[in-house]
Amino acid sequence: MRDAFKDGFGRVRRAPAVVIGLWISTLLVALPSALILHGLLGDHLGASLMAETAARGVNYDWWNEFLVQASGLGQTFVPAIIGFAAVLDNLSRLADNRALAPALAGLVATQIVWSMFLAGGVLERLARDRALGPAAFFSACGVWFVRFIRLGVVAAIAYWLLFTQIHPWFFDTLYPRWTHDLTVERTAFAVRVGLYGVFTALVCAVNVLFDYAKIRAVVEDRRSMLGALAAGTRFVVRHPAKTLSLYVANVLGYLLVVGLYYLAAPGASAGMLAFAVGQVYIVLRVMVRLQFVASQTALFQQKLAHAGYVARPLPTWPESPAAEAIRP
C-alpha cells in the first residue's frame, strides 16, 4: 500500500499538465457564472458609495440588502463563501444532503460531464506514467467517454440510492427517532457523527468500486463496463486491506490539504490574495483527487506485476489512409 501511495504521488507529480489542465477546467466551468454574478453585484451597487467598503472587505449592510432582492445565482452569494467557511459549507452541504440552488445545478452537471470526458485521458496518463501529448490524451478521452457514460449510469443509480433513499432514512428517520427524547446536545451530536460515519463509509465504498472499475477498464482495455465493475469489485474484495488502507491514506491526504487551507485561508478583505491562496488550495485538491486515481492504479498494476502497463495501444499518426492522403 505504501509503495502504491508513493508511486501514485510520483505519477501525479510527473503529470503537471494534467494538474494544471484540471485546475483550469474548474476555473473555466465556474467562469461564466462568475461573470453573471459579477454583473449582478455591479448592477446592484451601481454608483453607490456602498461599493467603497464592499471593495475593501465586508459591507454586511449592503450584502443583506443585495440578498433580499437577489434571485437565481445572486442567492448563492452568501457569507459562507468567505475563506474556510466555503469548505465547511460545501462539505456540510454534502453531508446533510442540502439541495443545490437551481442556478448551481447546471454548473455541477457541466462539471460532472466534463470530468467524465476527461477521466479516460487522465487515467491513461496516470496509468502509463508518461506524457501522452494532447492528441493521444484527447483521443483517450474520446475513447473512454462513451464507455464511462455507460458506467456513469450505473454509478448514478448507486449514488441516487445513497442520497435519495439511504440518506433520508438515516437523517430524516433514524436520527430524529434516536434523538427524539434526547435533551443533551452532545449526545445527539455523537449520534449524528456516527450516522455521518456510516454514510460516508457507504459513499466511499461505492466510490472505490467505481474507481477500480474505471482503472480496470482502462488498464485492461475493457469494453464491457459491467464487466469492469465486476472486475473492480473482485479486486477490492480480494484485497480489502490494501484497498481500504490506501483509500484511508488518500482521505488523510485530503484532510491535510483542508487543514492547510484552514490555516492559510485569508479573510474577506484580502481580495486577490484570498483568490490566490484559494487557487493554491484548489490545485492541491485536484492533486489529491489525482492521487486517489494514480495510487489506486499503481496498486492494481503492482498486482499485475506490470507497472505502467495499459493494454490499449496508443494511437499513432496517421490513423487512416485518408489522413495520409491530405499530407502535402
Next chain:
Amino acid sequence: MGLRRKVWLAVAAIAFIAGVRSPAPLAAQSGEGMAPDIASYSIDATLDAAARTLTGREVITWRNPGNVPAYSIRLHLYWNAWRNTDSTWISQLKLAGRADQALGRPADEFGWQQVTELRLMNADGSAGPDLMPGFRYIQPGDQNPADRSLAAADLPNGVAPGESIQLRVAWKAQVPRTFSRTGAIGNYFFVAHWFPKLGTFESDGWAARQFFANTEFYADFGRYDVRLTVPRGWVVGATGREVSRTDTEGATIHRYEQDDVHDFVWTTSPDFVESTQRFEPPSLPPVTMRLLLQPEHRGQEDRHFAATAAALKYYGEWFGAYPYPQITIVDPAWQSDSGGMEYPTLFTAGTSWIAPRGSNDPESVTVHEAGHQFWYGMVANNEVTSAWMDEGLNTFSDARVQSIAFTPNYRVQRFFGGFIPWQFRDIPLSRATDDHYLNSYRAVAERDAPSTPSYLYWPGSTTGISYSKTALWLHTLERYLGWDRLQRVLATYFQRFRFKHPRPEDFFAIVNEESGRDMTWFFDEVHRSSNVFDYAAERLESVEVASRGFTEPTPGAALTFEDTTNKALFRTTVVVRRIGEATFPVDVLITFENGEQVRESWDGRGRWQPYMYEKPTRAVSVQVDPERVLLLDVNYTNNSIATRPLASEAADHWTLQWMVWVQDLLLNYSFFV
C-alpha cells in the same frame, strides 16, 4: 429590607427630590406593594412526571379594577391550544405553513387542560355557588368553535367596580411535548401559562382573547403563593422566592411566593446544575441571580451571569431599577423549544454546546429576556394587541446593551446539522442593522401596520413588525432626537407605567411630552401605516458652465446667438427622490473634489428634490441621509451616488471569493466521477 437596599433607597429619594433625571432616573424600591393586587392566586399543583400529568387546585382572589360591574369571568386555558389540530393556535400555524410538526404528533404529545371544579367562595371561606353550569368556551377573537383556550362562566350576582370575589378552581392537565415554550422532554419540564388564569378586566370590561400563535399574554398583577409537588431530588426553578421545602413520600413540595407579578412559571428537572451570583452595583439595589444550567453548558456559567448583570445594570440605570430581590435564569434543555422566553422574575436563555465567545448566544438571548423583566414584567402592556410595546422596546434596549457590553459580536453560521459553528471574524454585527434585524423587517415591511392588533398580524410578520420595525424606529428616534431625550422618554414611560397596562397612545404622548415636539407625524408613518421608507439619490452631474442662446445687448437691439463656456466653473446638478410612500426629513450631503461639503435639509415630503450649484470644483458624491438617521430606509444602497464608483472593484473582489467557493463545490461533486 437589607442595609444596602435602605441606603440605595435614601440615595434614590434624594436624587428624586433634587430633580435628577438623567442618566438614571430611579424610583423608590420595595419588595412588596408596588403593584395593585387585582388577581392573586394560591395554587397547589402536583406533577406526575412519569405520566406527564398535572393536577391542581387554586383559589383566585379577584378585585374588579374596571368602571363597570362584571357579570361573568374569563378563564384562560392556554394548554387547550394544543388539545386538537383545529384550535386557533394551530390553525394560525397552518395558515403560515408551519404546522407540520404539530399535526403529526402522537396523542401523548398533545396538551390539554380540563377544569373539574369552578365555584365562587363565600366571604367566610366556605364553598359558594357552583359556576360549572354556566361554564362555556368562547372564541371572541375568531369565532372558531374548535378552540378551547378561553372559557367564560357567569357570576350569579355580578361584581361591582372595586369589589372582590374569590373563586375556587380545580383542574387536571396533560403536559405536552413542548409547544410554544411550555411542556416536557425527557426529565425536563418547563411549565408555563399552565394554570386556569383570569383574563384582564379593563375599564369597560374583559379584554381576554384566545391563545393565538403569534401573540403572548396579558394579565393583571397580584400575589402568587404556589406549592409545587415534584419528584424528590428534582431541582425546581420558579417565579419568586422559595420559602419552604417539605419532603413527602417520593416527592417534595416546593413553596414559592411572589408579590407584584402578573404570571407564575416554573421548571423542574433532576439535571439542572444550580449556581448563584450577586448583582451588586453601587447605584442599584442588589439582586440574587440564580442560574439553572444544563450540565453540558457548565463552561458558559459566567456568560449567563454577565449577560443578566449587564441587562439589570443598563436597564436599571437607563429606565429604572429592577425591584425584585431575585431573578432566575433557566438554561433550557436541548430541543426543549423552551428557550428565549420571559416570565416575571424568571426567564429562559438558550445556548449551544459549542458557543464561541464573541458571538450572539447566549449573551443576546439572555440580555433580551432579562430585559423583558422591565418591558413586559413591570411595564405590562397588552401583548395580545400591542406586542410591539414590549418586544420592540426590548429589542431596541437589548441591542443597546449588547453594543456596550458585548462587542465585538461576530456573525456565526452553523454547519453539519447545526452543531458546528463558524464565526465570521470579517462580519462584526452592528447594533443599528443586524441587532435590530433590519432584514427581518424588510421581508415583511408592507405586510401589517403595527397599529393592527398583534393577534391579527399575518403569522409570519410578528418578528419583522413587532420586534424589528419598532426597534428600528426607536433607534431612528434616538438618532433624530438624541439619546438623552429618548432615554428620558423611556425612563418616564417606565416610571409612569410600571405595574400598569399602558396603551400605544400613552407611549406616544410621552414622546411628545419629553421631546418637546409633536411627533404624531412620525407615529402616523411608523405605527399607523405599513408604508415603507426609501429615499434615493437619482442624479449627480458636474459639467462646465455653458450657455447657448440669443442675447439682447440692449433693449431693442438685434438678438445675437452666443455660445459661452466657463471652464473654471462647474454646474453641479443633484436630484434626490422619495421612492417609498413614507416620509421623513433627511439631510442631503454633496461632496466636492476640493473637499468642500454642502449639506441640505430636505423635509422629504415631495417626490423629488433638485439642488444646483455653480462652483469652481466638481462634485464627487451625493448622499441622502449620510448619517443614516432613518434606519427604516429599506434600500440604503440607492441613497448615494459617486462620480467615480467602485462597483466594479467591489464586484471583482467578491466574484473572486465566490469563484473559490464554487470551484471547491465543483470538485466535491466531481469527486464521484
